[in-house]
Amino acid sequence: MLIMTASVRGTERRTSIGANLAVACLIALACAGCSQEARNVGPTVPQTRPRDGADPRIALYQANVDQVAQGGRYFAWYGCQACHGESATGVRNLADGQWRHGGDFDQVFASIADRHGALRYAVRVPPEQLWQLTAYARDLPLHTPEKLHRQAVDQRAEPVGNSWSGPQ
Amino acid sequence: MKAPADRRLQLEQTWSDKPGLWGFLTTVDHKRIAARYIVTAMLLMFLAGMLALDMRWQLSVPENTRMTPQLFNESFSLHGSTMLFLVSVPLMEALGLWLVPLMLGQRNMAFPRLSAFSFWLYLGGVMTLWVAHALDITPDLGWFEYPPLSGPSYSPGHRADIWAQMITFTEVAALAASVNIAVTILKMRPPGMTLARMPVFLWAQLISSLMTILSMPAIMLVTSMLIADRMVSTHFFAPAGGGDVLLFQHLFWFFGHPEVYIIFIPATGFVSQIVETFSRRPLFGHSVVVLAIMAIGALAFGLWVHHMFAVGLPRLGNNFYTAASMAIALPAGLQIFCWIATMWSGRPWLATPMLWVIGFIATFVIGGLSGIMTASAALDLQLTDTYFIVAHFHYVLIGGAIFPLFGAFCYWYPKATGRLMSERWGRWAFVLIVGGFNLGFFPMHFLGLMGMPRRVYTYPPGMGWDLLNQVATAGSAISVLGGLVFVGNALWSFWRGEHAGSDPWRGSTLEWAGLSPTPPYNLAYTPAVTSLTPMWNGGDPLRAYDGIALERREVLITSVADAAPLYRQRSASASVWPFLSAIAVTAMFLGSIFTPWAVAIGSVPIAAALIGWFWPQRERTMTGLLRKRR
Known part of the structure; x- marks a missing residue:
């Protein structure tokens, strides 16, 4: 009985890790997708020059x-x-x-x-x-x-x- | 057609799928495949309907901020592409895949594995568009994505590629289904069902399949040219490089116009069958209806330019296409008069399928009349790109195809599930959908005449468009509510509906001869047909032939014109190869969004999968690679 419970728990844990991985992959994919192809048609804020080669903008x-x-x-x-x-x-x-x-x-x-x-x-x-x-x-x-x-x-x-x- | 129990058991054994996931992936049963098609397409219809409701919400008041312009662009592009490519055409084909063998009294389609391949590829197209949407790479250039806007310089990234490749998926799927349907109808009719004794539904499926075979290559060609322009920098649509952007429009609409009839013609098939059964008399003017369908099928290829009146073609050319467009009102009108005459001279029974037919006739006639208006090149210059056009094509597509489809759904639901849908909830759904639809789309005629353009994400106050837009939004909300009632009714009836028996409507055609839900082998015997309405037949019982094998999958092949029995043909068994081939093709299609090398490298797994699929089997070979596989 005890062994069975343990094994069930083990499966649960594995499933949740798998699910987490899947979700993480999906989120990563979504982020990779959205920033590269985002198309903002509206006006944006006025810009200044880039401060240096590492300007976050x-x-x-x-x-x-x-x-x-x-x-x-x-x-x-x-x-x-x-x-x-x-x-x-x-x-x-x-x-x-x-x-x-x-x-x-x-x-x-x-x-x-x-x-x-x-x-x-x-x-x-x-x-x-x-x-x-x-x-x-x-x-x-x-x-x-x-x-x-x-x-x-x-x-x-x-x-x-x-x-x-x-x-x- | 009662069959002894041992015969049914043997047939069941021969034609059943393996249980579980393996059976799910390998099945070549046309009913299971069609059911998948229908469920997937209905789900997408719901999603695209939600997009429509969202857009109506945005347009309900001036200067609304529910949507940004970009989101609006994405929404109408996704709505249109989904409804045209992933809902309407596949649903019509799915009804064909499901019903053609049943109406022919056959055990399966002519190419069972091709049906499975068609569905898996269609699913690939669905995933391509909607997974990309989930990743925010949604096509945003309308459902036709004209260059130069969709060309490499003005649509960077992969939004346009996703759209173009989704087309490739769905068109390969559509071609596979159409070839299958056409061959099945031409070569597998039951003995006695000559061409003259073919029910209108089969004529409609045959002609729309032939139209698909003739028109789809144009769109596959043009989207492939677009992908080539974008990926390997060809000049098909670059005017300064010797290309022509109008070439895209011509090829697109050479497919696009027949496409609306590919959607509409099967619907005329549903309507003819429903009208016949529920008027309790053979269809009035069977030959007229069939000839009208043929005329529509032929004319549909000669009027694509009416989608392009505003691009500045020579006036004489415009006149020709105006005349061709108006000419199509003749066969369409003939059909409508035949249906009305059938009802007039019969004893109409107003069950829900018949209600949908009446809703169809009223709505489609309005759409046809606004169609005659937009067919006139002079008037079209005023109306094009306004909400008048939106009103027109929703009247003809929803009124002309989706209403008959709902009617067909109610009509054949008991055959598919063995249970009847609730008549009361069916009437509620009918009233809500048809009422909401007319409330939602009729005001758009006026909005268009008042100058409200299509594809605008908002409008300023004071244009006089506010009230009508609000009415339109309310109408679409009511319509969506009706859709939910319809789906709720279908789901509830699936488990709780009244048991239907084999022939609840006392229908006229052969699909009602068998059990409901239909067993894997369809009919136990091969029916013999002596009239247009074999199930009525002047009260005579349906005669049947025997002689097709019971212990292996076998079908009867007959001659094209007279349906004289020719020979018995082995019918392909369940196989995982169509699924694997579809995965290989999917990988190649998706890869070719990113690199041209995918076409070359990706064809290797496709070739491998196809070799597996078509691996020859020799009955008498006992050893080696050609031995019969177990």
């Missing part, structure tokens, strides 16, 4: 596919691909993983904001868009040339800048 942009894609949109709209397009070479090629002024988030951010001379992006581009542009630029080396080309093709088709086709 960086992950919100760099690890979120929608923020990166939004950066790609601004990349086209601000005319960045005129110099940094697919055929860019040397230091202007952003997809080669070589960063002249450092590849950390704050360093790339500073390169975009402060190192474009008279374009004065730090003043002309709102901070949040600079965050998104930075995330996009740092994302570029992660993709195959075909993927970058496909993205460029989509951006070329957008009626912005020289290809504007709407009312004048």
Whole structure:
């Protein structure tokens, strides 16, 4: 009788550990899913520059596919691909993983904001868009040339800048 | 058709599944598989209905904050995708899987294992969409996910891939079911059931299966092109790269329009059977109804462009598709007049299945009339993307397909479970659902005419839309309440309902010849058919043939036109291979969301599983790999 009880208890414990593991896995999966694909359409708080390469806000942009894609949109709209397009070479090629002024988030951010001379992006581009542009630029080396080309093709088709086709 | 007890025992032994989980995973019994399909789809209908109620809550007052725009986008995308791909089409096929062999007096489908494979893959599609939803990777671009919005640049992440791959799952499942149904109907009719003596339900299932076979490849092609665009950077839908975004819309709607008729045509089959049985006379104008179904099936492939009037096609082209769209009102109208004539000249018995048919006719006619309005290209330019369209397609889809489905559910429930559903609660459910539905969706016509656009998550006050939106929300809440009564009635009756006996409605077709609930072997003998209504037959008893094996699984194959007996065919036994194959295919489909290599690597386990499935058996081989497996 005693042995039976013990064995029943043992099974119970094992089941609960199994259940806990399953729940933990599900939660982990859910978290992994939600942060990467979260799509927040509403307005967000105004941004300041990243403090350093370990600013906790960086992950919100760099690890979120929608923020990166939004950066790609601004990349086209601000005319960045005129110099940094697919055929860019040397230091202007952003997809080669070589960063002249450092590849950390704050360093790339500073390169975009402060190192474009008279374009004065730090003043002309709102901070949040600079965050998104930075995330996009740092994302570029992660993709195959075909993927970058496909993205460029989509951006070329957008009626912005020289290809504007709407009312004048 | 009384059979001696030893015959029934032998048949039971031959056709039963193994008990327990193993039997559950290996069964090829079309009734069990169809029941799974139906229960899963009903559960999803409940979930999608909850989404609808949530959206109605959000829209009940202006500038409501119950939902964010993103949640609203996800909700209507999930609602639409679930209802179209995971509820309506699978439910119609499930009714076919369950009822076609019964109505043919056969023991199983033509390809028993393919039925099992179809269900497991469908379940894979369900899990793909809803587990992804639980992980907050919900598709959020509507039920048709047009590029360029769904392309790689504008929909990063995997939301669109989840949607596209869910389509692949459900379409493979649908193709498997349709091929199975079409072959079963064409080659396994009982002796004497010539094409001219086929009940309308079988015609409807045959034609919608053929339509599925012809239209589904278009959507599988187009979603595969979308996945290729997103994953391996092809240019199908990139205009600057030589692609065309309209190509997606054309291919999508080349499937999408036949799809609504793939949903509607089986419903006309249910309606015809119910009207016949409950009017106590053979269907008026059987050939007219069948020819009308054929005409709808043919015309359905020629009017997909009416979903695209607003994209700027040439006007002459629009005119053509306007004419084609209006032409379909003719066969649809003929059918409705035939049903009304049957009721008019018969002795209608207003049991719940018949009530659902009457609800269907009233609602569907309203939906058909707004359909004629939206078919006109000129008017459609005003109405498109407004709530008028929402009202129209809910009237035709819920009124035209789901109401007959509920009627079919009540009608065939005693055959499936051996018990009758409560008539009183059935009438309550009918009044609540049909009343709530009309209260909920009729105001949307006006909202649409007043300019309220579709797919908006909220609206400002002062537009004059407040009252009608509140009425619509109240209506959908009543409707959902009715749905709960319906499901509650079905569950309660399952354990506590009145015993039905084999033929509670004194039905006209062969499924009523056997016991209720149907035993694993269906009918004990092969029936001989001499008329359109073999169970009535002018009072003559149903004659039957013998000669099909009892101690092994065997079915009778007959000729396509005359249903003359041709030969006896071995029917595949229970097997775990369809389940394993479906798992292998699921792994490949899911993997190909993330890497193209999954297609190449994933086909190896699929090939292995299929080899297991189709491993040849030779009766006379005693040794080696080809010996008959025990």
